[in-house]
Structures are given as C-alpha cells and as structure tokens.
Amino acid sequence: MTSIPKPSVRHPGLPRNALGLTTRDYEGGMSTLCAGCGHDSITAAIIQAVWELDLPPHRAAKLSGIGCSSKTTAYFMRQSHGFNAVHGRMPAVASGVHAANRELVCIGVSGDGDSLSIGLGQLCHAIRRNINLLYVLENNGVYGLTKGQFSASADVGSKSKRGEPNVQPPIDPVLLAITLGATFVARGFSGDKKQLVPILKAGLAHRGFALVDVISPCVTFNDHEASTKSYRFTRGHRHELAPVDFIPLTHEIAAATVPGDPVSVTMHDGSVVRFRSVGEDYDPTDRDAAYAHIRRLQAQGEVVTGLLYIDERAPDMHGVNGTIEEPLTRVPYASLCPGNAALQKLQEEYR
Amino acid sequence: MKNDFAFKIGTVNGTGSASANGLIMQAIFRMGIPVSGKNVFPSNIQGLPTWYEIRVNGDGYTARAPRFDLVVALNPTTYQRDVAEVRHGGFLLYDSSWPLDPALARDDVSLLGIPFGRMCGEAFEGDRERQLMRNIAYAGALVALLNIDMSVVEGMIREQFGRKPALIDSNFKALRLGYDFATASFACPLPFHLERMDATADYIIIDGNTAAALGCLYAGATVGAWYPITPATSLMEAFKSLCERYRVDRETGQKRFCILQAEDELAAAGMVVGAGWTGARAFTPTAGPGISLMQEFIGLAYYTEIPAVFFDVQRVGPSTGMPTRTQQGDLMSLAYASHGDTKHIVLFPANPEECFSFAVRAFDLAERFQTPVFVASDLDIGMNDWMCRRLTWDDGYRPDRGKVLGAEDLERIGRFSRYLGDNGDAVAARTLPGIDPRGAYFTRGSGHDVHAGYTEDAAAYSQVLARLARKLEQAAAAVPPPVIDQRDGAASAGIITIGSCDAAVREAVDRLRSEGVALDYMRIRGFPFGAEVARFLNDHERLFVVEQNRDAQLRALLAIETGTPRDAMTPILDYGGVPLSAEPIAEAVKSGHELRPANYELTSKGVSSQFTAGRSQPGVPR
Ligand SMILES: Cc1ncc(C[n+]2csc(CCOP(=O)(O)OP(=O)(O)O)c2C)c(N)n1
Ligand code: SF4
Ligand SMILES: [Mg+2]
Secondary structure, eight states, rough: OOOBOOOOOOOTOOOOOOTOOGGGGGGSSSSSSSSTOHHHHHHHHHHHHHHHHTGGGGEEEEEEEESSHGGGGHHHHHHTTEOOSTOOHOOOHHHHOHOOOOSSEEEEEEHHHHHHTTTTHHHHHHHHHHEEEEEEEEEEEEEEEESSSTTOOOOTTTTTSSSSSSSSSOOOOOHHHTTTTEEEEEEEEOOHHHHHHHHHHHHHHSSSEEEEEEEOTTTTTTTTOOOOHHHHHHHHHEEEEEOOEEEEEHHHHHHHHHHTTTTEOOOOTSSSSEEEEEOOOOOOOOOHHHHHHHHHHHTTTTTEEEEEOOSSSSSHHHHTTTBOOOOOGGGGGTTOOOHHHHHHHHEEEGG | OBBBEEEEEEEESSHHHHHOOOOOHHHHHHHHHOEEEEOOSSSSSSSEEEEEEEETTTTOOOSSOEEEEEEEEEGGHHHHHHHEEEEEEEEEEETTSSSGGGGGGTSSSSEEEEEEEHHHHHHHHHHHHHHHHHHHHHHHHHHHTTTOOHHHHHHHHHHHHTTOOOHHHHHHHHHHHHHHHHHHHHSSSOOOOOOSSOOTTTEEEEHHHHHHHHHHHHHTOOEEEEOOOTHHHHHHHHHHHHHHSSOOOOOOOOBBBBBEOSEEEEEEEEHHHHHHTTTOOOOOOEEEHHHHHHHHHHHHHHHHHEEEEEEEEESSSSSTTBBTTTOOOOHHHHOSSSSSOOOOOEEOSSSSHHHHHHHHHHHHHHHHTTSSEEEEEEEHHHHHHHEEEEEOTTTTOOOOOOOOOOOHHHHHSSSOOOTOOOOGGGGGGBBBTTGOOOOOOOOSSSOTTTTOOBBOHHHHHHHHHHHHHHHHHHHHTTTTTEEEOSSSOOEEEEEEEEGGGGGHOOOOOOOOHHHOOOEEEEEEESSSSOHHHHHHHHHHHHHEESOOOOOOOOHHHHHHOOOOOGGEEEEOOOSSSSOHHHHHHHHHHHTOOBBOOHHHHHTTTTTHHHHHHHHOOOOOOO
16 A cells, blocks of 8 residues: 555644644655654655645645655545656646646655666656746655666665675766756755755745655665665765755745845745855855866765755746646637637638 | 639759649639649658649649649659640650750640759759749749739739748749740641639639638637648647637737647647637647548547547548558548447538538537537648638627526536436436536546446446437437439439548539439438438439548448449449549449549459458449
C-alpha cells in the first residue's frame, strides 16, 4: 500500500495559521517509505512551509514523476489535487497545468533518477520555459524504488552497498540549473528542516521555476560508510553558503527595516528573502559569480547548501507568452469562439 | 472535353512555383468550375523535383486523376518521367530555352515548347526575379492553352500585391509573356479546356489542417502543445495565426490561449494531459512518429480518465518513412495505443469539412468520456487544397464539458469518490484543481480503486477497468456514424472505406453502378464501431475494404471488433504514398480480386503462403 488514510485526530492544542488550519490539516496519507528515509523529512518541511504561508490547500496542485520520492505527493496536503504522473515527465504535466490555470500553486516533487536520467530533458526545458513551479528534487544518489542502482547524481568513487564504486561523473542539478538560466536555485538537506523551510517558502513565492535540490539519504540502499549521499557524509561536508530568512508580504515593513542586511531580495509579491550571511566574494543575484563560487567549494569536497541563486526580474512562461491574467480555465466560452458571422467573413479569404 | 481533364506541373522545389500553381487552381475555382489540387512534394527545402496535379471535373469528382491530358515539364531532371505520364494523344508543355532530348519525344504526344527561361532572362533583372517570373510566365501560357479567364487571374494578382504596384507590373508582364507566346504559336485553347460554370458558389478552398485548427478555435481549445512534424505542423501554425486574430485582447494585447512548443512529442502529450486534468480544452497535432513517443502518456490518460485530443496527420511508414507522402498506416496503433488494456475513440475525417466538425466533436467526446480522443487525418487531407462546402457554425453550440463537479455539487453529495460512477454510470464525475478542497483526489497511474486510493487488489482494479470498457462501449454510439449509401434493398456486395479514400471510392462506385454493378457503400467515421457498421457487414455477402496501408489494418480492426471473418472481406490496398484514383478500385471490384501494388506479389510469392491463402475467389459481384 502506498497511501493509507490517516485517522483524523483532533489536536486542540496545535497552533493555527491565518486560515485557522493546523499543520495536521496539511498532512496526507500515511507514508509507506522506509523508516528514516530522507524523503519523509522533506515531506514534513513542505507541510511546515505551506502551513506557515497560509496556503489554501485547494489552490495547490501536487505533481510528481515516479520513484520513492515521487510517491510523497500522496503524503502531504490531502485537500489538494495530486498527480503522480509517469517516470521523468512531471515537468511536462506541470507545464500543462500551469498553462491551463496560472493561479494554481504548483508543487513538483521528483527524484534524482526521475530528474537527471529519464527526465533530464524535461527538467532542462521546464527551466528554460520558466514555468511557475516549485521543483523539489529529493536527491539520494540512487534509484530507491528499483532497489539501489546508481543514479546520475552519484559521485565518482561513491560506493554501492555491495562495494562497487561509481565511475561516471555526476550531474549536479544546481550547476545545471544555473547554467540553463534557472531563476531560483537552492540546495538543502533533509536533515536540516530549519534551513529548508524558508527556502521552500521562498521557492513557493518565487514567480518562475524554483529548483530546490535536497540531499535526502536513502537509508536502505545508500546510507553506508562509502556513500557520499549518506547522513554522515552530508553532515560532515555540508557548507551552508547562503542561509536565508523568508519574510512574507504581511511582515514586509518589519523586514525592510532590519539594519545591516547583507543582501535582501524583494519578491514579485512583495515578500522578502533576506540572506543572513554570505561570503565576501559571493553574490546570490549574480549568476556567474554564484556559479564560480559553488564550483570552487565543490572542488574542495564541500556540499554547498542554501539559496544559491535568485533572479526576481525574469518573466515566467505566461509573462513571456503574454497570457491573460485570468486562468484560461475560467475564460468564458463566449470569448473564445468567434461565432458564425466571423467564420463566414473569414471564408471570403478562402475563395 | 470541356471541364473534364487533368494536368500536372513538374518543377523544382524552393523556386516559388507553389504560388503560381495555387494561382491557377484558384482561378479555375473562381470560374465556378469544380477543381482539386494535389501537391506531390519531396522531403526537402530546395532543389528536388516537385509536382502539382490539378484535376478539373464539372461533375465534382475530386479524387486524384489517373492520367494527365497535359504535363507542364519545367524540370529537366524529370523530363523522362514527365513525358511518359502524358496520356495517349495528350500534350507536353516544356521550356524550349534548351533543346529537348529527341530520345524523349513521343509520336502520340504533341510537344509544345515555350522558351520561358530565355524570355524571362531577357525581360527581368536578377536571378531570383527571373526564377519567380518564369513561374508566372507558365501560368500565362496555361491561361491561353486552357482558356482560363485572364481577368480573374489579373484580379487575383492585384489582390495579392495590392500595396506593391511594381510587383503587379512585373507579374502582369510575365503573364503576358507566356500568354502571347502561346497564342501566337499554338492553336489555343487546346481541345480540352475550361468553360465558366456556376458550381462553386457555396464552396471554399481549404486544407484539412487549417480546417482542423478552425475546429480547435471554435471548440474553445485554449492550450495547444506540439513538436514540429510534417504533415501536422501547419495545423498548429494555423491555430496560432487564428488565435492571434481572434483571441488577443485589443486593448491589453493579452492572449486567451497558450501554445507550448515542447521539446518533443512525449512532452507535448504530457502538457496536454496536464492541461486537460486542470480543465482546459487541450490538444496536440502530430504524425505517426510522434504518436509512438506519446504512448505512455496516452495509456496514463486512458487509465486516469483525462480528456485529451490528439490529431494524427498520418504520413508514410515507420521512422521517417516518406514524410511528405500520404498513408493510413496508423489505424491499428491508434485504436489500441499504449500498453496494457487500452482502447480509444478515433475519428476519421475524409475531407476538410469533417476536419472542422470532427475537431469540435473530439473535444466534446474527450470531455464527455474523460479519455483521449484521436482525429486520424492524413497528409492528403491535411496539406492539400480541397474544394469543400462552406463551413457553418451553430451559434447555439455549447461545449460538452462532461461530468464536472463544482463546490455546490460537492456540498450536496458529501463524499466524493473519483472513480465510482454513481448508479452504475460508465462515466464517473471528476473535479478540477483550484475549486474546492472537498473535491481533492490523487491521480495515479498505479492501481487505483473507485475512491482513487492505491490498490493492488485484483477485484478493486478489475472493477475500475471494467467500467472503462463499458465507457468505450458507450462511445461507439457517440462517434460519428458511418456514411452509408445503399440502394433500396441491399446489394449482395458492399465496399467499405475510410478517410481520404472517400473521393476515389465514391467515384469508383458511381462508375461501377453506371456499368450495372450493384454495390453498396460504407465509409467508417469513428472507432469503436457502432451498430450500423456491424449491420452493414452482416447484410452483405461480398465485401471489399479499400484503404491506404500494406496490411489491411481497417479490415483487421473490423474482424477483431465485429467478428466478421477476415476472408469475407477482400482488401483493396494502396500504400505507395500518393492519393488514390478511382480507376484501379473499380477494376479490382470488377475482377473480384484483392488488389495490392504491382510489385507486392513479386516479393511475397514463395516467401510466405499466408499472402495467398486468404485470396478470394474471382467473380463480379452483382
Ligand atoms: C518508463 C519507466 N521506466 C522505468 C520505471 C521503473 N522505475 C521506477 S522508479 C525508478 C527510479 C526512481 O529513482 P529516483 O527518481 O531517484 O527516486 P527514488 O526512488 O530514489 O526516490 C525507476 C527506474 C518506470 N516506472 N517507468
Ligand atoms: S528505498 Fe530508499 S528512497 Fe525508497 S523509501 Fe526506502 S529509504 Fe527511501
Ligand atoms: Mg533517487
């Protein structure tokens, strides 16, 4: 069973958000992942983020591909429509959803196999198209659901459970996304909810494609000694480059007055992302500098995390297309069909 | 031979001859005379042979002409072939700027030489203009030879170049060059020529892809996803230009449509599925290779019950095949597209008029039955210019959105179960995202029960799948019924066809009937087949099935779906890539034999006995 309905238990003590909902109201079916799987922690972070953002559940659409990671869209937000599509093709489905109804808050969940092998092309093109989508890539270096084969994110030298080393160079989704012109690129760790939640919130507020790569250890197939995607390795090599606070629109004024902000970026809806500390030669709004800096740290064996690059000025897909503000699903038929008189007039040209 | 002849123009592609050919066809149409044009073109941008065939027929037959009264040969590399295609006693018009190889001359064909190249070289400046004007010059010669109304042609040139007087002058000059040379040198008009009629007033000239795009526009489609592929490309291009004309807000410039040029057909299918799930009318136009890539999404949409419309403008062969030639080779692969238990609604238009109306119908059926719907057109319908009845639109039309629950419905019913199907209904109500939290459900390609919950339980899975089968059974009564032409009291023989074969088969039937052969006619227009189809098969002892593919796919579908024995249906097949003519069909019916292209038997004989085992007995049906 992949999703078991959770009994709805009342917890009168739980805090409520502006909609009067508790985090419980944002939960989904019972997870059927292995106990300790990183993906479950990410699910918890997503629940926390949408609860804090007061997101009305029915306004969200959860989209995923296939894999243990992709299954998790069933484990949060049961009051939202969800679509567990086909392996590697969530970006296409998300593009269609976003094209049809631009008001939906699209939350995409994928894995490293789903995104970087079978779905690499779709990921790249969704980035180029800049669809308005939070894309959470739950990265464990293996294909969990098919029992532990190396994925395209496995590092050279990282060993499988049976001791075989990976020899092919990895694809790093963060560097890839920056190269392709992604407008929001971040990396988190499933073991650090405090860092991840504000990143997810900023990603949801971002208008455009927000890639959040999250190192998410697979306890069953890739959490052993010689793995570079294990809890231990990640904790030991994590370099928190750009930790952020996310200040939603309602707190804007307070945020803007904080003195000595190193860098803060105002999002299109007025919310603010405030970087708590960034290195001397690092600017998360400068694409080339961000890329070079991440490469440099990576070469030293560090796993760079944080909100690594952000561009709030680029138009999203609908901005480029010039689509009407109203979702296309709500445009009345009468304003889509030109009618018979126009058809007769048009056909004068076909004679 | 007034208003009943055919001619063919052989040129080099990329030289601008297409517009001259279109000019000639349209002028004939404006003279009120029924006409059809077939473009036989190469998969190439510039420099290879291309032909345009025009058939004039006062009685309104539009199938491809079997032979040519006149061939205009302007491409020396194809002279040999072009000369050979002139009928006995016919004419060949060629460019005499260069001598014609005497070996090519035929005693039974009159040669008409006009030095188009030399004349245009002297009269115009620059290579490109000389090249373009040579096309207009041969159009001018045809005006004289065929008795085309010069004022009609001049009027069209004025319309086309209204704001560029210099171009009007040079076109008129080129027209005159050809016209004057022809009248001075030959007995004009030729024995077969045109005479004004009044038979086209209610008609337009349109290709099927433009008509299908109009159907999408009128059906209210808002999301189109595609990846370019001949012969489907012009469908989306037409949709785009129609939308830019009718769906852009005058003040704000904002668009009431979204066209996504995907990275491949696989993605295009995913976009359509995503948009359909969200509640938009969405479609993708493609051809066979694209359908191959879309398989997994097609199955997903079928099993998760998402409306999606696919246009398959069929072309020749697997892989690239012959991409600029026509075929009906995807019938089987559309009917059961994808893996596992699937079956689909497929509509088969025969002409642009049906491309328009079936496009609209496809969206209605997709939403009513919550399933993928295919419109199986082909290159002949999609890209050739057809004379068809003026399209009309019923302003009372409202889209059939199917069963979609809103907030009030959800309030009323209490618990929503996505795949239940109340009271035994084959179609279960759906909800759209963004409307109401009570309508939320999880869409999954993995096994699901009636509540959309995950299942690996045999009974729960079978229950959902059985309902899907019932849905498709019901669809058989909702697809366009076959067109049946049956004289009082069924004849013992019937001929069945599909799609663009229609024009040729109808002409063959008329001809056979005039010769005393009693024959009933049925054209299939939808899959799954309705009751009328089975009845027609039952009512006839002798059946012929005409289609454009090698393996008699329509016959196979009829056998699978209705239980009619394959051997009771004699195949008449053509799969070389060019549109059908009536003659070989009529001949095949008369002989009672199956018909396949000439070289087919050579290769199959001795290789496999299966090809001869099913051979029907000869005998003229009466
Ligand atoms: C077309 C297709 N090929 C193969 C599979 C089998 N398959 C299911 S999940 C998966 C890999 C998933 O890996 P990843 O995206 O990293 O997810 P994880 O399980 O590691 O979270 C594969 C190969 C499939 N479902 N569909
Ligand atoms: S196999 Fe790995 S990825 Fe899948 S649920 Fe178990 S721990 Fe998680
Ligand atoms: Mg993985």
